[in-house]
Amino acid sequence: xxxFKIGPLNHVGVAVPDxxxxxxxxxxxxxxxDITTPFDMPDQGVKVxxxxxxxxxxxxxxxxxxxxxxxxxITKNPKxxxxxxxxxxxxxxxxxxxxxxxxxxxxxxxxxxxxxxxxVFVHPKDSNGVLIELMETPxxxx
Amino acid sequence: xxxFKIGPLNHVGVAVPDxxxxxxxxxxxxxxxDITTPFDMPDQGVKVxxxxxxxxxxxxxxxxxxxxxxxxxITKNPKxxxxxxxxxxxxxxxxxxxxxxxxxxxxxxxxxxxxxxxxVFVHPKDSNGVLIELMETPxxxx
Numbered sequence: 001x002x003x004f005k006i007g008p009l010n011h012v013g014v015a016v017p018d019x020x021x022x023x024x025x026x027x028x029x030x031x032x033x034d035i036t037t038p039f040d041m042p043d044q045g046v047k048v049x050x051x052x053x054x055x056x057x058x059x060x061x062x063x064x065x066x067x068x069x070x071x072x073x074i075t076k077n078p079k080x081x082x083x084x085x086x087x088x089x090x091x092x093x094x095x096x097x098x099x100x101x102x103x104x105x106x107x108x109x110x111x112x113x114x115x116x117x118x119x120v121f122v123h124p125k126d127s128n129g130v131l132i133e134l135m136e137t138p139x140x141x142x
Numbered sequence: 143x144x145x146f147k148i149g150p151l152n153h154v155g156v157a158v159p160d161x162x163x164x165x166x167x168x169x170x171x172x173x174x175x176d177i178t179t180p181f182d183m184p185d186q187g188v189k190v191x192x193x194x195x196x197x198x199x200x201x202x203x204x205x206x207x208x209x210x211x212x213x214x215x216i217t218k219n220p221k222x223x224x225x226x227x228x229x230x231x232x233x234x235x236x237x238x239x240x241x242x243x244x245x246x247x248x249x250x251x252x253x254x255x256x257x258x259x260x261x262v263f264v265h266p267k268d269s270n271g272v273l274i275e276l277m278e279t280p281x282x283x284x
Contacts, residue, residue, distance in 0.1 A: 005173025009198040012227055016270045025269055029228065029244050031147025051227070055197045056151040060270075064257055080270035082224035085154055087172070087195070102171050126157045128202075128222035129168060 004098040006087035010135055011057035015070045016080035019047055019062040026051045041114060045069055048114050059114065086133035092118040094136045146240040148229035152277055153199035157212045158222035161189055161204040168193045183256060187211055190256050201256065228275035234260040237276045
């Protein structure tokens, strides 16, 4: 079997109904000083920004419209909530092949994620109910 | 206002119905090689262990009994799910005072957590539906 393994915990994805309000919470309640400027990802139906912590990030995600993949999540959790956990991997194609061999359900094909590298999601049923994102480590990181 | 702020993301807490099975998932599916030996925390009603990643941890938590504070969570989420996010703080008493001043609902008094340092939880309503644990940075860490 390949020695494929996950690397660092890159970020925790938190779905929120209002991105600006969520940024303000991290600023005013938790003293976060390094929050990236929000940007739209129309292909994914979301608007995102990152709260940079010394070792990892909180990804804040707001649905762009009612068809957004996270619109249902916000309907069920109107205040927002933890949506996914993202681990870095060295090579996304190796990750997809290995996760398949190991019996996991990879959701769709790899695509460009919010950090500009390839990502893919693994079904929550495979990982104790937690939606896992696998993301190629950005070049130059770590 | 105090300059209180959160430090690193220490861990993501994942509630699971079966700790051994969850460890095996991280080993066999994600290639995790460094998982701590599970131990009971009877005062908290939980059994826990940690999946050590290069920069942070996944805390796996199984309810010890039906009275466990996470027993309800497992009833609602039989496969398990993301339970909390833990940020490190320098001083737990400063954190409690400041969070109170800033309008957050701190749940109970600080107590010893699974890392042997003082912890406290902040109500999910204050942070986009996410239960936040604040934990004093262990001496010698980082």
